[in-house]
Amino acid sequence: MRTAAELKFGEKVIINDVDTEHPSSRRIMEIGFTPGQEIELINISAFNDPMAFSVRGTIIALRRNEAHCIKIM
Amino acid sequence: MYKNYVDTSADTFPLITLVGPPNSGKTTLFNYLSGKKLKTVNYPGSTVDYSVCRIQEKYNINANLLDSPGIISLIPGSPDEQVAVSSLYAHPKFGVPDIVITTIDASQLSRHLLLTKQLLESGFRVVVVLTMTDILKKKGLQVSASRLKAELNAPVFVVDGRTGEGIPQLMNKIGKLLKKDQLNTDRKISAITEKKDFLKFYGEIEKIENKVLVPDPDKKKIAKANRKLRILTDPSAKKDCYKIDSTTVKIDKYLLNKNWGLFFFFIIMSLTFSSIFWLAQPLMNLVDSFFGMMNVMFSGLLGTTWYSDLISNGLISGTGAVLVFVPQIAMLFLILGLLEDSGYLARGAMLVDKPLSRIGLNGKSFVPMLSGFACAIPAMMAARTIPNRKERLLTIFILPLMSCSARLPVYALLIAFIIPPENSFAGGVVLASIYLFGIISSILIAGLINKFRDKIIKAEDNSSFILELPAYRLPKMKVVVHNAFISTKLYLRKAGPIILAFSLIIWLLTYFPNYNPEIDAKDLSKVEYVKLQETERLSGSYAAMLGKFIQPVMEPIGMDWRVGVSLISAFAAREVFVSSLALIFKVTDDDDTHLQNSIISAMRNARVESSGEKLFTTATIAGLIVFFIFALQCISTIAVSRKETGGWRIPVLQVVIFTSLAFCMTFITVNGLRFIGIQ
Structure with a gap:
């Protein structure tokens, strides 16, 4: 299954699941990344990390390894 | 706050x-x-x-x-x-x-x-x-x-x-x-x-x-x-x-660009620090000539009595020498306020997250580090936003290396010694380089400590960077100016009394006990008489007695006891260094209406007592700047560091490491410059 870390610019996808193995997963869900939500990759910082996604009307920056726990359809 | x-x-x-x-x-x-x-x-x-x-x-x-x-x-x-x-x-x-x-x-x-x-x-x-x-x-x-x-x-x-x-x-x-x-x-x-x-x-x-x-x-x-x-x-x-602000996305296309983002980041940061210098210059000249005039007026009015010396030297020169730099401090607060209000800080944090995480810090260390340029105390508290304990402690550890506003008066005076004040652009560049040098040193030190972190900082948990990027907005000028004004007022209220008190203490130390030395007045003009009297008074003063203890430590770094006394008094507040120089080197000798010019010409004439060589040269001034970059001379910072880290371990390490580093680096700078022929 693909993860948010593999998204391309401008690609809008729906979150399928959030991997709770990752210690940051609780905060990722609390901040708005929940299954069923649409996300879009907005920016990737210099050095390819962190990445910024739009979710629920705001922009959230996450590290690449944290974006990996957001599974997409 | x-x-x-x-x-x-x-x-x-x-x-x-x-x-x-x-x-x-x-x-x-x-x-x-x-x-x-x-x-x-x-x-x-x-x-x-x-x-x-x-x-x-x-x-x-x-x-x-x-x-x-x-x-x-x-x-x-x-x-x-x-x-x-x-x-x-x-x-x-x-x-x-x-x-x-x-x-x-x-x-x-x-x-x-x-x-x-x-x-x-x-x-x-x-x-x-x-x-x-x-x-x-x-x-x-x-x-x-x-x-x-x-x-x-x-x-x-x-x-x-x-x-x-x-x-x-x-x-x-x-x-x-x-x-x-x-x-x-x-x-x-x-x-x-x-x-x-x-x-x-x-x-x-x-x-x-x-x-x-x-x-x-x-x-x-x-x-x-x-x-x-x-x-x-x-x-x-x-x-x-759920639509996001399209202007914000457009601006971020440039400011968070994979290739250009860091370039814009460096431009914004260097503009921030160099503009402090040239934007404040006109205001500084005003304050400067005000104190210069006051000084000339009072010493003319009161003649050569002890109370004349107390007022014109102890009070006006002592405090005025620092107050001259308040416009710069206000400008620093103003520019940091503009940056904070625009929404760029979260982007800055995102841009530096990767490099900072390599040396054991976090993108979220960026905002505490930036506010450290105003004052280390709120900066250490701002480090609370870093979730990971190890990264937070390391951020607090290196914060004293961010050149805080109390160091601005010192740098500004030392820069003015090397570069004439008319050339405020070059002055701004030098100031920005000092800031950059501080940042680079802090990064090197953080990297070094990170290598031995298990010995120095004991903590381990998940490292994370999750940060909302707020929409950009035009800074509300009225609010930003108001906040800069309040911060400057707070700064004055906090530092003012200390500067005033220490100006008086240093005046007392340099005036007594030999306040009326006996001098053979034959063949001497009035001016020469007063000058010789002052020299005699200082060399027999309490400050000189104290200075004899410091002399052996100061010699290797090209300074003498007078600078040593000033450096010690800087532990009360870094700005006191400037008042102390102004007092010890007696700036009221000439009739210059600019206080800063008087201090600088007094510094130019100062000579090492034993050898008769010039005391302040490009090499020793550079050495002093380096000393101030590294030395942790702030008691309040030590207290807050103890509170925020929950023990004495980190603050004690900070004082020992940064102060000895300051001494070694000054030694290397002064002697290194002399070795390559720069006096």
């Missing part, structure tokens, strides 16, 4: 606590209700401690109001969130809140409802305040307050953060609620940790969101659509609510 803002004597009054997610307009609401003007910043986590004060008299409610750091849920993820959650459940002084006001950014409804729902389920008496409805209105939507009230079973008010509209109604309701007794006072923690339950919880929130989001009536009129408010069942309309 320098410390907790706690302004209340009576704790028998009811307590109203303000909680809300970061950037939801919480501090703006606090300012309205309290009549205070705490700083609001466009960066998540700008409030890191609670502040308490009384509700403004005009609302006629006798209650304490507590503002707490922003949280997105009741399970804290970092020390600043821990402060908020603990003060909510049991504040050590004020106990459990009677009413909790929670702010919700209407354009972030579903995300911000999470906290409100948790608060309600935990048994708090909650009043909901909807903010930023204007942003939602631009998307053609509004939140139906009456429906939200019915869904949550809690009072809901719409408040306009710019005009204060809606606050009287809110306060009216709070007044009524306070008259009623609370039904129960035990609070549980509604913190769902199981993923399945959590998603169900969020599902309920989305149902509420669907019910309360309605089309904006203004837009409806134009569209001449349904006359009655209808439930928003049309999924495309809900999508409008």
Whole structure:
């Protein structure tokens, strides 16, 4: 299954699941990344990390390894 | 702010606590209700401690109001969130809140409802305040307050953060609620940790969101659509609510560009630091000539008596030498304020996250590091936003290397010695390079400590970087200027008395006990007589006696005891170094109406007593600058470091490492420059 870390610019996808193995997963869900939500990759910082996604009307920056726990359809 | 803002004597009054997610307009609401003007910043986590004060008299409610750091849920993820959650459940002084006001950014409804729902389920008496409805209105939507009230079973008010509209109604309701007794006072923690339950919880929130989001009536009129408010069942309309600010996305295409982002970052940072110098120059000249004139006037008026010397040297030169640089400090606060208010700070944090995480820091270390250029004390408190303990401690460790505003007067004087003040552009470049040198050193030291971190900093947990990037906005000039003014005033109030007191102490040390030396007055003109008298007086003074102890330490770094005494007095406050130089080298000899020029010409004429060589040369001035970059000469910083790290281990290491490093680096600079032929 693909993860948010593999998204391309401008690609809008729906979150399928959030991997709770990752210690940051609780905060990722609390901040708005929940299954069923649409996300879009907005920016990737210099050095390819962190990445910024739009979710629920705001922009959230996450590290690449944290974006990996957001599974997409 | 320098410390907790706690302004209340009576704790028998009811307590109203303000909680809300970061950037939801919480501090703006606090300012309205309290009549205070705490700083609001466009960066998540700008409030890191609670502040308490009384509700403004005009609302006629006798209650304490507590503002707490922003949280997105009741399970804290970092020390600043821990402060908020603990003060909510049991504040050590004020106990459990009677009413909790929670702010919700209407354009972030579903995300911000999470906290409100948790608060309600935990048994708090909650009043909901909807903010930023204007942003939602631009998307053609509004939140139906009456429906939200019915869904949550809690009072809901719409408040306009710019005009204060809606606050009287809110306060009216709070007044009524306070008259009623609370039904129960035990609070549980509604913190769902199981993923399945959590998603169900969020599902309920989305149902509420669907019910309360309605089309904006203004837009409806134009569209001449349904006359009655209808439930928003049309999924495309809900999508409008989730649209992000397109201007922000456009700006970020450049500022967060993969290739150019760092370039813009360096441009913005170097402009910030070099402009401090050239923007403040005209104002500095004004203050400078004012003190120069005062000095000439008083010494002319009072002649060569001891009280004339006390007033013109001890008071005017001593304090004036530092006050000359206040415009620069004000400019620093102003520019940092502009950056904070624009929304760029979160981007800066994102850009440097990767390189900083390599050396054991975090992107979130960026904002504490930047505010460290104003003062290390609020900066160490701002480090609370870093969730990972190890990264937070390492950030606190290197913060004293950020050149704080107290060092500005020292640098500015030393730079003026090498570069004439007319050339303020070159001065700005040198100043920016000093800042850069401080940053690079701090990075090297952080990397080095990170290598041995298991020995120095003991902590290990998940390293994470999750940060909301707020929409850009034009800085509100009025607010930014006001805040810069307040910060400068606070700076003066805090540093002023210390500078004044130490000016007097140093004057006493340099004037006594040999205040009236016997000199053979034959064949001497009046001017020569006074000069010789001053030299004799100083060489027999208490300061000189003290200086003999320091002399052996100062010689290897090319200084003498006079600089040594100034360096020691700088431990009271770094700026005192400048007053001390002004006093020891007697700047009132000539009639120059510019105080700064007098100090510099006195410094140019100073000679090492044993060899007769010039004391201040390019090499020794560069050495002094290096000393000030590294040395930790601030007692308040040591105290805050102890408090924030929870022990003496880190502050003691900081003092030992940074002060010995300062000495070694100065030694290398002075002798290295001399070795390559620069005197």
